[in-house]
Amino acid sequence: MGPEVIIYTFVLLAVLVILGVHIGVALGVASVIGVWLAYGDLEIALSILGSTSYEAIRSDALAVIPLFVLMGEVLSKAGAATDLYRLCDSGLKRLPGRLAAATVFGNAAFAAVSGVSIASAATFSRIAYPEMRKLGYDQSYALGVVAGSACLGMLIPPSVLLIVWAILTEGSVGALFIAGVGPGILLAFAFVGYNVIAAMRDPSLAPDQSEAEAQLPENKLSRDSLIGGLGVIALILLVLGGIWLGWFTPTEAAGFGAAGGILIGFFKKMTIQDFISAVISAGRTAAPIMFLLIAGSMYARLLAVSGGTGMITDMFNSSGMSPIMIMLAMTVVWLLMGTLIDSISIILLTVPIFFPLAIAAGIPELAFAIYGIMIIEAGLLTPPVGLLIYTVKAAVPDKTVTLTHAFKGAIPYWMLILGVAVLILIFPAIATWLPAKTF
């Protein structure tokens, strides 16, 4: 059977995913059946399965995932989220809506080290949201910033999304890390700019109570929080700077990151129990991601051996769609998928097909990666069913919160992400300039 086998495989894959089959299993089963149909021989399909299982992740570059996940879990158990929030808060005296701005920076840094925006949003729902409410911040305003800023973290190294994307497209993890910096900074300032302007235009959103809150004992920045917060920022800088300056490969940076995370935990007098539970839960987070990567490479091989990638590229080329139309189509697919499944699965399912299309359309690799990650994360905020919104609603310790509140608050962030993403397509240099200096 020719390349049309890809169509059958897509349909099968979509059915399996919707039925709730584990996404890695769905990818693997659909790929084996696809190769089987393409060659008419089950033995060939199985031998590709066997070799992929062993070879796909047998690479020292892939050690970055378990190592960074370990760093994130240790920091998280050591209370880094609260520390980052405290530190950012105390650095921002007198700014209108300053708890919101502290949430943007704190949550973005925490999301970057913990690797998963959903987990980070859940954590900050419990830390930052109650505090903003206590000072009279508007409900939607407070919910929106928690959900929106978690997306930002996915652009900041060592985000797992950047790693998975780089590996899947056989690009450089280090270059993609560096590419995320410019857009990440731009988006952070867009978010904080929105926070401040909204709070200035309508002070009821974020009443200025700096006098009252200075009295609250928990607002004092303790020595412990200072170590934790500065430590996490130092770790991000070490990882990023080390890769940028060529001191480390990403794998080495991840090793140092994990060791640094443990050191910070140790300074913060983390208990042995907490440490052990961090190590164990790191395994439970990393294993499913690694398994997805194995299944994802099965799928990539299927696309290659059946000629599917070529067929899809030809299809788009001969359809006379302009690059803008192609990008628009991808964007819609990503936004829709963000309402159904997690970001890593979306990358695995779509990027092997979208990437060659984007390259054929003349979009620079790194800019496309950053654009894609931003859109996929925006999908998690899309009304009315974005996963991040549900997470925040479920995690905040406030029974009066409704999904409508959360969506209303998230809309400005959703628009800002889309705005900055489009800006990157128009001016790819925002993403590609910094890596071009190094790589």
Add this chain to the structure above:
Amino acid sequence: MQKSVSRLAEIIHIISAFWVLVIALIILIDVIGRQFFNTPFLGAIEIIKNSVVSITFLQLPLAIYSGDMLRTTLLYGSVGPNAKKALRAVAGILGFLFFAGVAYSSWSPFVEAYSINEYEGEGALRVPTYPVRLLVVLTSVFAGFMYLYLMVLDWTGRLDEEGEHKILQSPSEG
């Protein structure tokens, strides 16, 4: 039975979780040794490469048992308890078949690697490939078994309506 199955999954999971710490340590020794003492850790890359495969496969059975594998709940969330059970069964059977396929297709490369003494790496540090190949076979058998076993628990009423373990806590958020 349930106790020993989950216990075994936990033990191999804990081993592999701490193995990640060992990798971090090897990287530290390698980088520091290379930068400051001009003596890199020989074979660090070979060890790390093989460790990534081993760690992942050792962690899979517990991830399956604890429901950590990623999936969508689009359809699942909107149907009744019996349909949920049926959907779980479909996911379980396919999970079993997939890992049975991995185990089956990894077996003959293992036998071959063992009989011809397949090595990789060069010079002083040559690592045989059969141990990791065998590990992939064994853990895949276990992972496939885990999918079947969860179905048995589910259909004999030992899981709750959502297919979660009644005693064991579901994974912590985060």
